[in-house]
Amino acid sequence: KSFLNHTAYLSCYFPNSQKTDIKDLRVFWQKGADEVVHEVYYGQEKHDNLSPKYINRTKMDMDKWTLQLLHAGIVDEGQYMCIIQHRDKGSPKVIHTSECLLHIIANYSQPEIAWLHTGELKPNEYLNLSCSSSGGYPEPKQMIWLISHENTTDRLMRHMDVSQDAVTKLYNVTSRLNITVPTKTLINISCLLHLGEQLGSLVSVPVGI
Missing domain, CATH: 2.60.40.10 (Immunoglobulins)
Structure with missing residues (x-):
């Protein structure tokens, strides 16, 4: 849950038990089937594929594997997926996926x-x-x-x-x-x-x- 116009925190729940270097990973978040929210491409943030409404609105905390979505709005409600690929001897392989559901809350005035x-x-x-x-x-x-x-x-x-x-x-x-x-x-x-x-x-x- 996140309050309207506040920062929403979406966790990837990635344990990284192998202590894989971020430079060997591609991490991206998407909403629905085709909206790319954030992408970290082998250690570097990449903006080429982002959906326009998420440009300059996201930050990735790589220590906690958590995405910060700034100024969360009601249109941002929905299902988000975190996908992590590992580059190891050839083509990247998906090593982790997780989903989280974002709900937005706005306070009502006192009746x-x-x-x-x-x-x-x-x-x-x-x-x-x-x-x-x-x-x-x-x-x-x-x-x-x-x-x-x-x-x-x-x-x-x-x-x-x-x-x-x-x-x-x-x-x-x-x-x-x-x-x-x-x-x-x-x-x-x-x-x-x-x-x-x-x-x-x-x-x-x-x-x-």
Whole structure:
């Protein structure tokens, strides 16, 4: 995983147990079937075959056999393959291949509740609220409304509208809640944006009614 516009680290997982000299190896990374991301040709970096979008965006740490992909973007997501060939008495032979999958993460803004209501609130009237969060990636799982009164909290699932920016590929999400204004008790309302098992959740500042 890598954060948007940060450096992604892709490991080749090459043990080099034979302690082979880099000058006898050709190391190259590719994405998909035909995009060459980086190439080290018998000790020298070679740029002739690189896909244009990776030029000046990669560095190879030969001590750790790790590729650094600078300014990682959402378009860089996907499967990468590291291939190592050894030059030994004639034609090069492939001695190592490995694959890794790159996922990009962009942080969502803290969910924010807005009142879709004008005028004074009266008991038993309907109250309309919206909760929004923006600028994140990947698409979140769900948005949950939390209604707290006295010692109990109810979790309400409502439809989540999702839109994706055509250029940046970042997501904006909104959910709406329509509830009855309580007559006697005070309630706190907040909303929770669930991003996924590994990414956790974000919660809004609660509003009191």
